[in-house]
Amino acid sequence: MISGKGMRPGDIVTASNGKTIEIVDLATLTGACVVALGPSIAGVFTPNDDLAKELFQASEASGEKFWRMPLEESYWESMKSGVADMVNTGGRQGGAINAALFLKQFVDEKVKVDAR
Known part of the structure; x- marks a missing residue:
């Protein structure tokens, strides 16, 4: 039985950082990267070039592909909402990028990545 805390399309939720999200779809975007890269290569999204370089070196050392x-x-334009700060999913195309852009909204700009 679905509880009273269940979400449905049209709901607006507030994230812990205060941003509001209009729920338009309850599907996940986790399969979008698998569609793009297949089952044996991981997709990495980062605006940090140093972190990407470190991940590439780790990938070569471990044999894990990314x-x-x-x-x-x-693509963020497709995720804007008229009733909230954003919607929880973008257009059909670019699903993995849309998911990464959505998650980026919850990473504080002041966070420094220690790419050892």
């Missing part, structure tokens, strides 16, 4: 994916900021 590919740096673009954070195409223009």
